[in-house]
Amino acid sequence: MGNKYFHSVTLDSDLCRGCTNCIKRCPTEAIRVREGKAKIIDERCIDCGECLRICPYHAKLALSDPLDRIKQYKYPVALPAPSLYGQFGSKVSVDQIIAGLLEIGFCQVEEVAYGAELVSRAFAAFLKENPFPRPAISSACPAVLRLVQVKFPELLNHIVPLNSPMETTARLARARMVDAGYPPEEVGIFFITPCAAKVTAVKNPLGTGKSAVDGVIGIADVFGPLSKAINKLEETGNLRQSTGKGVGWAVTGGESRLLGDIRYLAVDGLMNVNQVFEEVMMGKLKEIEFIEGLACVGGCVGGPLTVVNPFVAKARILRCAQEVPPVLRELPPRPNWQDLLWKEKIHPVGALRLDDDMSVAIQKMETMERISESLPGLDCGSCGAPTCVALAEDIVRRQADEVDCVFKLREKVTQLAEMMVELSSKLPPSIGKKEKE
Amino acid sequence: MAKAERAKPLIMNFAIERGNFQLAGEASSKIKGRLLQLGFPGNLIRRVAIATYEAEMNLVIHSYGGTIEARIEPGKVTITVNDVGPGIPDLDKAMKAGFSTAPEEIREMGFGAGMGLPNMRNCSSEFRIDSVVGKGTTIKMVIS
Ligand SMILES: Nc1ncnc2c1ncn2[C@@H]1O[C@H](COP(=O)(O)OP(=O)(O)O)[C@@H](O)[C@H]1O
Ligand code: SF4
Ligand SMILES: [Mg+2]
Numbered sequence: 001m002g003n004k005y006f007h008s009v010t011l012d013s014d015l016c017r018g019c020t021n022c023i024k025r026c027p028t029e030a031i032r033v034r035e036g037k038a039k040i041i042d043e044r045c046i047d048c049g050e051c052l053r054i055c056p057y058h059a060k061l062a063l064s065d066p067l068d069r070i071k072q073y074k075y076p077v078a079l080p081a082p083s084l085y086g087q088f089g090s091k092v093s094v095d096q097i098i099a100g101l102l103e104i105g106f107c108q109v110e111e112v113a114y115g116a117e118l119v120s121r122a123f124a125a126f127l128k129e130n131p132f133p134r135p136a137i138s139s140a141c142p143a144v145l146r147l148v149q150v151k152f153p154e155l156l157n158h159i160v161p162l163n164s165p166m167e168t169t170a171r172l173a174r175a176r177m178v179d180a181g182y183p184p185e186e187v188g189i190f191f192i193t194p195c196a197a198k199v200t201a202v203k204n205p206l207g208t209g210k211s212a213v214d215g216v217i218g219i220a221d222v223f224g225p226l227s228k229a230i231n232k233l234e235e236t237g238n239l240r241q242s243t244g245k246g247v248g249w250a251v252t253g254g255e256s257r258l259l260g261d262i263r264y265l266a267v268d269g270l271m272n273v274n275q276v277f278e279e280v281m282m283g284k285l286k287e288i289e290f291i292e293g294l295a296c297v298g299g300c301v302g303g304p305l306t307v308v309n310p311f312v313a314k315a316r317i318l319r320c321a322q323e324v325p326p327v328l329r330e331l332p333p334r335p336n337w338q339d340l341l342w343k344e345k346i347h348p349v350g351a352l353r354l355d356d357d358m359s360v361a362i363q364k365m366e367t368m369e370r371i372s373e374s375l376p377g378l379d380c381g382s383c384g385a386p387t388c389v390a391l392a393e394d395i396v397r398r399q400a401d402e403v404d405c406v407f408k409l410r411e412k413v414t415q416l417a418e419m420m421v422e423l424s425s426k427l428p429p430s431i432g433k434k435e436k437e
Numbered sequence: 438m439a440k441a442e443r444a445k446p447l448i449m450n451f452a453i454e455r456g457n458f459q460l461a462g463e464a465s466s467k468i469k470g471r472l473l474q475l476g477f478p479g480n481l482i483r484r485v486a487i488a489t490y491e492a493e494m495n496l497v498i499h500s501y502g503g504t505i506e507a508r509i510e511p512g513k514v515t516i517t518v519n520d521v522g523p524g525i526p527d528l529d530k531a532m533k534a535g536f537s538t539a540p541e542e543i544r545e546m547g548f549g550a551g552m553g554l555p556n557m558r559n560c561s562s563e564f565r566i567d568s569v570v571g572k573g574t575t576i577k578m579v580i581s
Contacts, residue, residue, distance in 0.1 A: 154479030281483055282465050282490035283556065353476040358511040361475045362447050 005042035008063045008199035009049060013037050015059035020381035022051040022060065027270045028150055028351075032394070033384035043351035046146035047197040048270050048295045049304035062196035062305055065215040067222055070105050073188025073214070077173050078106035079166065082113045082250035083194040083300040084219055085320050086313030088230070094247075094320060096230050098239040103229035104222070106190070108177065109239070113246030114329050115169030120245065120258035121335035122162055127262065127290070129337075133158045135265070135280060135288045140164050140255060142201035143295035144273055145346070149206075152277050153348030161342040163208050165249060166191050166198060168340055170212035188214045192222055194250075194303025197295065207342035218305035241329035244321030251314045252299035254321075256292045264290040269297045354396065364396045371395055376407045447471070447509040453496040458546075461497045465490040468507045468514075475509065484560035484580050485514050491553040492518045492576060498543055500574065513581040524570035532558065532566070 018036035023029075030044035031051060038051075038059070052060045070076035078101040085094050098109045119140075127136055137158045139145060148155050163171075170189045177187045191198060191213050202211040248254030256264035265288045267276045273293040279285050296302035298310035301317060308316075354368075355361035372392035383404040385391040394400035403409045449471065451464040465486050472482045489505065496503045496518065503520030525531045532554050539549025558564045563579035 151473065152479075153473075154483040156479070278466050278469075279462070281469060281486040282462055283487040284462070284490065348479065350476060352474050354474050356476065358476055362445075362509065362511065365447055365471065365475065366445065 005045075006200060006204040007040065007042060007045050008047050008196035008203070009040065009045065009052060010061050010063055011038055011040065012059045012061055015057045016055075017057055017059075019056065020384075020386075021054050021056060023381060023384070023386040025050050025054045026386065027274060028147070029386050029390050031386075032399075033381075041351075043349060044150060046143050046150060047200045048143040048147075049196045050270065050295075052196065052304040062199065062218060064193060064196065064199050064218040064221065064305065065190070067104070067217055067225060069215050069217070070188060070190055074186040075107045075177065075182050076105060076188040076190055077108040077110055077177060078190055078192060079110050079112050079169050079173060079213070080192045081166070081194050081198075081219070081300060082111075082116060082247045082254075082317070083303060083306060083313065084192050084222075085113075085247055086250055086301045086317040087219060087223060087306060087308045088227070088316070090316065090319070092230055093236075094240040094242075094323075094325075095236045095238060096233055097226070099233050099236040100226045100230040101192075101222075103233070104225045108173070110169050110173040110176070111240070111242040111246070111329075112165050112169045112191070113242035113249065115172065116165035116246035116249040116255075117243060117258070117331065118335070119162065119165045119168050119340065120249075120255065121331070122337035122340045123160055123255075124259045124262075125335040126160060126162060126337040127259070132160070135285060135291045136160050138255060138290070138292045139207065140249075140292070141294045141300075142197040142206070143195070143270065144293040145206050146197075146200075146349075147270065147274065147295075148277070149346060149349045150351050151274070152281065155277060155280060156346055156348060158280075159207075159346070161207055162337055162340040163342070164201070165246070166201070166213065167205075167208050167211060174212050190215045190217055192217055192219055194219050194300045194306045195296065196304060206346045207344050209343040219303070220305045220307050223307050238326050240325040241327060242325070243328060244323065247317060248321045250300050250317045252294055253292065254299065254317075256290060259290060262289050263287055264292060266292040266294075268294040268299055268302070270295045354393075368392045368396045371402065374408075375405055378407075380406075382406045447475075449507040449509070451493075451505045453493055453500075453503055453505060455497065455500060455502045457497055461493045462490055464493055464505050464507075468509075471509065472514065477512075477514075481514070481580060485516065488557045488560040488578050488580065489516055491557050492516065492578075494548060495553055496520055498539060498548060503573070513579065516576075516578045516580070518574075518576040518578075520573045520575075522571065522573045524572055525566075525568040525574055526570050528566060528568055 016037045018033045022038055023031045028044045030041045032039050101109050139159050173189055178184050193216050199216045202213045202216050205211045245258055252268040253266040256266045267273050298314055301313035302310035354364045372389045375388040377388050379387040383391045385394055469486045500520035501522045506517045508515040530536055534555045535551040537549045537551035543549045561578040562581045565577045568574040
């Protein structure tokens with residue numbers, strides 16, 4: 001397991017110009033600009049990848065693996081996320097995508113769409129057989145899990161504690177390879193990902209224990225070689241074995257629709273997910289039994305490492321979901337949620353806490369409020385903080401100074417200038433006369 | 438910063454307008470945000486969020502308008518709700534689960550299940566409601 005605050009989003013300082021686009025768009029206010037460069041506050045970052053999308057200079061990088069890494073294993077297995085199927089034109093079939101993956105160096109392909117269908121069945125059975133706080137919240141999107149950890153600790157026990165399609169498929173894939181006689185250390189399991197959040201889910205997993213995935217490669221990084229390989233393909237035969245059900249997970253609502261007769265709410269876009277959770281907190285959504293929250297608009301087809309416009313990709317996924325491959329991989333006779341059950345509890349992250357001592361925290365908040373009232377309230381971002389309130393918070397955390405605000409600085413300079421003018425008219429008593437009334 | 442001997446409580450004030458459904462939930466959400474920053478446990482934050490939201494809704498739906506004050510001390514939040522009328526004629530009845538005088542159009546919006554006051558009481562460690570018809574209603578909830 002990696003370090004506690006491993007993140008899959010990082011900054012290329014050479015490309016960063018210190019503009020304020022990312023600080024304004026970060027849903028947890030986890031970015032500041034310091035000395036002309038963006039800095040990510042580790043405890044607050046939830047790896048949603050919003051900054052990857054917004055940076056006009058492409059200075060934010062996802063720490064996914066390059067395609068070359070598969071060469072480190074004798075038997076690399078590709079696990080394509082369902083969203084990969086939405087990245088190609090209508091002439092390219094899923095069979096061809098799988099064949100293409102085999103062309104570019106993988107020795108085996110395990111469709112995550114299949115794992116997704118297993119997970120759906122497990123979710124449905126779990127919710128039926130267990131008393132569980134409602135609304136139950138899907139554990140599929142790692143950025144949403146981290147949002148709950150940072151901002152909604154009280155909803156942690158609403159998260160369905162079952163492995164994701166990625167993790168489930170990875171464990172199956174590994175078991176199948178080992179059963180087939182491949183030496184375990186020579187088998188490398190590679191997830192083809194739409195997002196950086198899944199990289200974090202592998203390097204620093206929540207709930208599942210050590211991940212069975214060995215590497216995570218961005219869709220954008222396989223897209224070029226894969227397209228080329230697909231163009232050269234001749235006959236492929238029937239390779240796809242997943243039903244449309246699992247493929248549908250790539251778009252918002254695909255997951256919920258498989259849960260049967262349950263009142264669900266599917267929401268995408270991290271800010272929207274945040275708002276729905278706020279409403280849960282107030283006890284507003286009493287009738288809802290299940291929430292599918294996805295960080296990316298459109299669902300995983302909108303992931304920051306995809307290449308095609310999410311709406312175009314969605315249309316393709318929906319079509320793909322309707323096709324029925326001639327040979328289907330068999331599902332186990334009964335859904336087995338016990339096998340997917342998490343090994344670890346997830347704990348809240350107190351990243352927003354002002355102080356460990358509550359009375360000190362209250363004092364700091366008091367000060368923060370006073371400072372924030374004295375700031376202009378323009379949220380201009382020049383100070384490097386996303387809002388004036390955030391600057392006030394940074395000041396009480398001793399990570400910023402009042403004159404970081406350009407308006408405060410100008411006020412101070414004016415005061416100083418006035419004082420200088422006043423002082424300059426004064427003469428020592430030995431030279432000049434005291435001014436008379 | 439030095440450890441505070443007896444910290445001054447933090448006070449937050451909100452004015453709630455009658456009929457303004459759009460802003461209902463704002464006080465609850467803002468208080469919740471503060472409590473998170475102050476390190477309050479999740480369970481307490483949630484009780485405060487529910488109780489405050491129900492109070493906001495009652496001001497919006499049933500009252501002529503009013504105010505909500507949150508007084509935040511270490512480990513303890515006191516929510517005081519005041520309105521300027523019309524007051525509640527029968528408090529025992531109003532406190533009963535399922536009792537509601539909300540008109541049809543409000544029910545159609547999904548409100549008026551008659552669970553607001555009972556929920557507020559359930560979320561509170563101390564709960565007190567006073568009402569004078571023609572004057573107004575005051576609710577004090579201590580959540581700790
Ligand atoms: N602030 C208030 N002013 C006047 N009447 C109120 C107020 N709050 C509650 N009530 C009365 O008490 C009843 C029960 O309130 P509550 O339990 O919140 O249910 P609901 O709001 O769903 O009707 C309301 O229908 C209303 O008649
Ligand atoms: S919605 Fe899908 S692509 Fe986006 S962060 Fe979540 S898991 Fe990744
Ligand atoms: Mg009510």
